Amino acid sequence: MRSIGRGGEAVIHLAEIDLAGGVEPVVVKVLDSRQTITAEEFRRISQKWNEQAELLRFVHRPGVVGVREHFEGAPIHRPGESADVTGRSLVLVMNHVDGLDLRDWRAERDLSLPADRREIMRTLEQLADVLDWLHSGKATPSGRQVIHGDLSPGNVMVDAHGQATLVDFGLSKLTADHQTAEIWFTPGYAAPEVFDGKRTPGTDRYAFGAIAYFLLSGQSPPAVPGLLADAIAALPQIAVLDGERRARIAALCSADPEQRPLSLTAWVQDVREAVVSVPRDVRDVRDAPPMPSTPPPAPAPPPRKRRLGPVMGAVAGVLVLATLAVIGVQLLGDKDGDDSKQAGGDRPAAQPSDSGSGSASPGSDEVSLTTLAPAAKSEYAWFDVGKGTLNNQRYDTALVSAGPYKICDGSAAYDLGGGWKTLSMVAGVDDSSTYPTARMKVTVDGSSVWAGELRIMSPKPLSLDVANGRRLEISYEDPGNKCGLGPLTLGAPTLRK
Incomplete structure (x- = not known):
């Protein structure tokens, strides 16, 4: 035409x-x-x-x-x-x-x-x-x-x-x-x-x-x-x-x-x-604060230790117990009984699902893993409570990988206290990541219950058998070893009886 x-x-x-x-x-x-x-x-x-x-x-x-x-x-x-x-x-x-x-x-x-x-x-x-x-x-x-x-x-x-x-x-x-x-x-x-x-x-x-x-x-x-x-x-x-x-x-x-x-x-x-x-x-x-045209490089971390030695592990355990004891005294001394006060400024001091030892109390049929403070975490990267997006699905309750340096690998451990049967969540590489894959492993009392690769835009719904386990550990690593792993998101992680 x-x-x-x-x-x-x-x-x-x-x-x-x-x-x-x-x-x-x-x-x-x-x-x-x-x-x-x-x-x-x-x-x-x-x-x-x-x-x-x-x-x-x-x-x-x-x-x-x-x-x-x-x-x-x-x-x-x-x-x-x-x-x-x-x-x-x-x-x-x-x-x-x-x-x-x-x-x-x-x-x-x-x-x-x-x-x-x-x-x-x-x-x-x-x-x-x-x-x-x-x-x-x-x-x-x-x-x-x-x-x-x-x-x-x-x-x-x-x-x-x-x-x-x-x-x-x-x-x-x-x-x-x-x-x-x-x-x-x-x-x-x-x-x-x-x-x-x-x-x-x-x-x-x-x-x-x-x-x-x-x-x-x-x-x-x-x-x-x-x-x-x-x-x-x-x-x-x-x-x-x-x-x-x-x-x-x-x-x-x-x-x-x-x-x-x-x-x-x-x-x-x-x-x-x-x-x-x-x-x-x-x-x-x-x-608005100015944004530099080139973001400043992250400070170089000191040599990483993937696992604490026996002596340092014992010291860390003493410090955790001492901290929990102080928190317990503060809670007992609170005349108002206000559950909304913050312990250490990070999370509510008293949650229905938290016991005085920092483990999950099986007093209810289910509890979010985000309500538990990590009993231990790796030195440079771990999980924090946050929000994430997996394959365009927004999770307002999630555990998200975090740390002060570019992420190569990380882990966090949680004391479950026994009494739980399953841990369900949707795990994946967050949509905002510039790296497409990550490897993750979940263990209960030292035994692996899930290990595999996660890919961006392809999250995995997981239902894991935790069978009265007392110690849960979630670890992850960048398979390319480029120390640039993007956010890893565990959407709606829930413990159930």
């Missing part, structure tokens, strides 16, 4: 297909060999084009444009002029998405309006969900990851119903070895590794962060990749957050792919509260 745009060295047309007595609109993308590429490059790109187009025909879900057909044929020509054309063209036929591209769609939104802020975050949530799905391998029967490779506002369409759809799955990412770099990526949305011809799920995540910056600011992201993380941290909605949270959000656009969070859905949840919950006009970024 007519030309509607250009992407890279391809021309995009709106066309119609005669179907069942009517016509249906489609989009046709054409790469013409008469353009700047050589015959050898055309053959190489043709092979990749065909392979990727066949792969995309397996992908069926809202949020991803459907691929109808691909073929090699004559260049586009007027009727009756086929004898005069030379060369060959690659043709990709896709479903037509009737709507606005993200750039035009954003121009109609006002971030000062709560309804428009919610719309923007809803669009980011849709894109995050579909990208996580494509990267997970669930989109193809073989479990193969699907990468967009050239994510930008021009490659996202939003229809009248608010459905965001990724389009232009085709040429750009398939030609990373083609050396016309200024054509094959969109400035401001390309991760640093794209300049070396690398396209991975991490490059899509970086580009997603650039899209988020565009939607939240209305401005194009910095063309220099190293500046984007700082630009996101300086957004009015983000700048008022505490330094740790700003750094976590800005990490999505880190120059180092290993530092980028693996779950875009969890990242959007982190941002949503800042953007939607508090009106923009009541924020004053002048009161």
